[in-house]
Amino acid sequence: MERLWNVAVAGATGAVGNQMIRCLEERDFPVKNIRFLASARSVGKTLPYKGKPVAVEELKEDSFNDFEIALFSAGASTSLRFAPLAARAGCVVIDNSSAFRMEPKIPLVVPECNPQRIVAGPGIIANPNCSTIQMVVALKPIHDQVRIKRIIVSTYQAVSGTGQKAIVELRNQIADLAAGKEPEIKVYPYQIAYNCLPHIDVFLENDYTKEEMKMVNETRKILEDDTIRISATTVRVPVFYGHSEAVYIETEKKITPQEVKDLLRTAPGVVVMDDVAKKVYPTALVSEGKDEVFVGRIREDISHEKGIVLWVVSDNIRKGAATNAVQIAEIWTKR
Numbered sequence: 001m002e003r004l005w006n007v008a009v010a011g012a013t014g015a016v017g018n019q020m021i022r023c024l025e026e027r028d029f030p031v032k033n034i035r036f037l038a039s040a041r042s043v044g045k046t047l048p049y050k051g052k053p054v055a056v057e058e059l060k061e062d063s064f065n066d067f068e069i070a071l072f073s074a075g076a077s078t079s080l081r082f083a084p085l086a087a088r089a090g091c092v093v094i095d096n097s098s099a100f101r102m103e104p105k106i107p108l109v110v111p112e113c114n115p116q117r118i119v120a121g122p123g124i125i126a127n128p129n130c131s132t133i134q135m136v137v138a139l140k141p142i143h144d145q146v147r148i149k150r151i152i153v154s155t156y157q158a159v160s161g162t163g164q165k166a167i168v169e170l171r172n173q174i175a176d177l178a179a180g181k182e183p184e185i186k187v188y189p190y191q192i193a194y195n196c197l198p199h200i201d202v203f204l205e206n207d208y209t210k211e212e213m214k215m216v217n218e219t220r221k222i223l224e225d226d227t228i229r230i231s232a233t234t235v236r237v238p239v240f241y242g243h244s245e246a247v248y249i250e251t252e253k254k255i256t257p258q259e260v261k262d263l264l265r266t267a268p269g270v271v272v273m274d275d276v277a278k279k280v281y282p283t284a285l286v287s288e289g290k291d292e293v294f295v296g297r298i299r300e301d302i303s304h305e306k307g308i309v310l311w312v313v314s315d316n317i318r319k320g321a322a323t324n325a326v327q328i329a330e331i332w333t334k335r
């Protein structure tokens with residue numbers, strides 16, 4: 001008989017937590033008991049699991065006793081405090097925050113790229129940043145074939161990446177502007193409706209943002225190649241779900257756009273949508289609610305003979321966070 005597991009979801013009331021619960025249901029994860037954890041503010045709420053209400057409990061130090069799997073999406077400071085406790089209580093912790101990603105001893109996993117990093121037993125496994133996940137799923141097969149030397153990426157990121165409050169802010173700003181009212185600005189430094197903000201997470205000393213440097217450092221760790229030169233510009237756009245990325249790569253060996261298409265057509269987790277004569281290319285709306293990484297606009301770069309340009313789109317809350325975490329948990333249960 002299949003083994004069943006006690007699964008705790010920390011951050012269950014959030015945008016990512018909610019999708020993690022939906023993923024566990026949809027994929028029929030072998031759950032024995034499920035526990036939903038959030039802040040004290042959420043005590044008294046219930047959330048459905050497979051049609052039945054489950055009470056939300058306050059995340060506490062003893063929340064993980066008798067649990068084997070803990071999925072975390074409650075912010076980096078909450079992970080820093082509670083994930084080591086959960087691991088010590090015997091859980092495998094799959095952490096969605098940036099807190100542990102660059103710790104050398106902590107695996108940073110995208111199942112399509114480096115499933116071998118998932119090891120048996122308790123401990124922390126880090127889930128990468130949403131923008132990194134979709135990019136490496138598309139680039140890993142190319143890197144394996146012709147080695148990528150350089151990446152220049154610009155992102156167009158949905159507000160859901162900032163959480164529930166940002167989804168509400170975009171919706172309210174659109175409604176306020178339509179009603180001729182002054183929009184309220186709380187979550188972002190400027191109005192996000194009908195705007196683009198080249199600013200995600202905090203600015204660092206090198207004038208890049210932390211989000212941009214996550215893409216640089218996490219990509220190198222997942223592809224296990226510190227020699228790849230990477231530069232990112234990450235931009236928040238008024239889209240609810242789905243991050244889009246314009247990705248430029250320079251490879252060591254030349255590869256043609258047709259060869260890239262052929263490679264990606266059989267790559268795990270990738271859907272090629274590329275027929276410009278018929279206006280076929282992926283968009284954020286097409287990716288919404290799906291688990292794949294969609295790739296189109298694959299073409300030779302006109303400024304470099306070993307350059308290729310791609311357009312990469314995925315649902316940031318699904319493959320970019322929840323689905324990737326649940327996929328890691330599925331593989332872990334088989335170790």
Ligand code: NAP
Nearest residue numbers: 011013014015016038039042073074075097129130163164
């Ligand atoms: P969100 O919608 O704001 O939800 C935050 C969740 O964390 C809520 O369930 C909240 O509970 C809980 N929480 C906040 N402070 C807490 C505390 N002190 N103790 C216990 N629970 C607490 O945010 P989100 O978009 O779901 O993102 C959550 C986190 O996931 C982010 O901060 C980030 O680290 C990570 N994330 C990762 C990716 C990725 O790329 N892999 C993408 C997006 C987010 P209440 O409802 O009770 O406040």
Ligand code: 3JM
Nearest residue numbers: 075076077097098099129130161
């Ligand atoms: C995506 O608590 C925090 O500062 C979390 C901020 C955050 C992160 C992060 O750094 O963990 C919000 C949205 C991420 C992420 O995936 O890196």
